[in-house]
Amino acid sequence: MRLGIVGAGKMGREIAAVAESRGHEVVWKLGSKENAGGSGLTASRLSTADVVFEFTTPSSAIDNLLALGGQGARVVCGTTGWSKDLPRVTEVFARGGGTLVHAANFSVGVRHFFELATRAARLYEPAGYAAYLVEEHHAAKRDAPSGTARTVGTIFEMETGRPLPITSIRAGTIPGTHRLVFESPEDEVEIVHRARSRAGFARGAVWAAERIAGRTGVYEFGDLLKEVE
Numbered sequence: 001m002r003l004g005i006v007g008a009g010k011m012g013r014e015i016a017a018v019a020e021s022r023g024h025e026v027v028w029k030l031g032s033k034e035n036a037g038g039s040g041l042t043a044s045r046l047s048t049a050d051v052v053f054e055f056t057t058p059s060s061a062i063d064n065l066l067a068l069g070g071q072g073a074r075v076v077c078g079t080t081g082w083s084k085d086l087p088r089v090t091e092v093f094a095r096g097g098g099t100l101v102h103a104a105n106f107s108v109g110v111r112h113f114f115e116l117a118t119r120a121a122r123l124y125e126p127a128g129y130a131a132y133l134v135e136e137h138h139a140a141k142r143d144a145p146s147g148t149a150r151t152v153g154t155i156f157e158m159e160t161g162r163p164l165p166i167t168s169i170r171a172g173t174i175p176g177t178h179r180l181v182f183e184s185p186e187d188e189v190e191i192v193h194r195a196r197s198r199a200g201f202a203r204g205a206v207w208a209a210e211r212i213a214g215r216t217g218v219y220e221f222g223d224l225l226k227e228v229e
C-alpha cells in the first residue's frame with residue numbers, strides 16, 4: 001500500500017518503520033508547519049495514498065479528520081483526546097464515503113487488558129474491593145488521563161455503576177503503563193500493562209490499515225480484532 005502520514009512525531013516515525021518492514025511505501029509525511037488547520041490535506045496529495053495515518057495532537061486531530069473524511073479518505077487515527085467529537089467525525093466520514101479506524105490504543109496487549117479489566121470489575125467490586133488506576137506516560141504527552149485510562153474507567157463504570165479513580169503521572173520517557181488495582185484490608189490485586197516501546201502501537205495501526213482495504217465506514221480497532229478472534 002501507499003501510505004500518507006499526518007504527524008511526523010514519535011508515532012509517525014514508528015509507523016513508517018513498521019509499514020516499510022511489511023513492504024508498504026510511505027509516499028508523504030506532513031508535519032504541523034505544512035498542515036495548519038488541515039490545509040495540507042489537499043485532493044492531489046490524498047490521491048497518492050491508499051491509507052492515511054493520523055497521529056498528531058488532540059487539538060489538531062479534529063481539523064485533520066474533518067478534512068480527510070470530507071474527501072472520502074481511508075484513515076487510521078490513533079490521536080487521543082478527541083473522542084467527544086466522534087459523532088461529528090463519523091457523520092463526515094459517512095457523508096464522504098471514506099473509512100476510519102480509530103483507537104486510543106492500537107496495542108493488542110491493551111485490548112486483552114480491557115477484557116481482564118471487565119472480568120476483574122465484575123469479580124472484585126461486589127466482593128468489597130476498592131479499585132483505582134494509575135497511568136504513567138512520558139513528560140511530553142499532552143492529554144491526561146490517557147485515552148486508554150478513560151476506556152478502562154468507562155468499562156469499570158459500566159460494570160459497577162461507580163466511577164474509577166484515575167491518577168496520571170507524566171515523567172521521563174515512559175512509553176505507557178496502566179496499573180489497575182483492587183484492594184481490600186487483607187490483600188491487593190494488580191493488573192498491569194507496560195508498553196516496552198511504541199512498536200506494539202505501530203504494529204496494530206499498520207495491521208488495521210491492511211484490514212480496511214476495500215471497506216467504507218467507521219470502526220474502532222476492537223471491532224476489527226473481533227473479526228479474527
Ligand SMILES: NC(=O)c1ccc[n+]([C@@H]2O[C@H](COP(=O)([O-])OP(=O)(O)OC[C@H]3O[C@@H](n4cnc5c(N)ncnc54)[C@H](OP(=O)(O)O)[C@@H]3O)[C@@H](O)[C@H]2O)c1
Binds near residue numbers: 033038060105
Ligand atoms: N492509539 C495509540 O496506540 C497511540 C499510541 C501512542 C500515542 N498515541 C497518540 O498519538 C498522538 C501522537 O503521539 P506521538 O507520541 O507521536 O506525539 P509527538 O511525538 O508529539 O508527535 C506529534 C506530531 O504531530 C505533529 N502535528 C501537530 N499538529 C499537526 C498538524 N496539524 N498536522 C500535521 N502534524 C501535526 C507535531 O508536529 P510539530 O512537532 O511540528 O508540532 C508532532 O510531530 C498523541 O495523541 C498520542 O496520545 C496513540
